[in-house]
Amino acid sequence: MTRHCISLLWSAAALFLVAFGSNGVSAMAPKPKRLSRQERKELAKKQMEEYAALKSKGVDEVSHSAEAAAIRHYQLRKKKRKGVLRRETDLATILFPGVSP
Numbered sequence: 168m169t170r171h172c173i174s175l176l177w178s179a180a181a182l183f184l185v186a187f188g189s190n191g192v193s194a195m196a197p198k199p200k201r202l203s204r205q206e207r208k209e210l211a212k213k214q215m216e217e218y219a220a221l222k223s224k225g226v227d228e229v230s231h232s233a234e235a236a237a238i239r240h241y242q243l244r245k246k247k248r249k250g251v252l253r254r255e256t257d258l259a260t261i262l263f264p265g266v267s268p
Contacts, residue, residue: 214241 202210218241226234228242240247259266 214244217241 169261182253184259220240224234226238228235228238
């Protein structure tokens with residue numbers, strides 16, 4: 168291949184990345200609409216009711232079923248949203264909460 172062909176390929180790849188981003192989804196696509204406070208509360212209430220129903224059925228958290236995954240997801244919702252590692256805490260307080268050294 169000549170330098171010109173290689174240059175054209177690089178510019179086409181750069182143009183593709185600008186237009187679609189690194190994950191292949193169009194960067195020009197509109198952002199999803201944020202939920203209102205009332206919608207968030209309704210969603211949280213629905214998730215809580217589903218969790219309570221699964222717990223009352225006696226579903227355990229450690230199996231590989233969809234119900235167990237739903238329970239684990241509900242229990243870890245705050246950690247998933249906020250993240251596990253933060254600057255003000257160290258790894259020992261995350262792994263062993265409530266234990267003093």
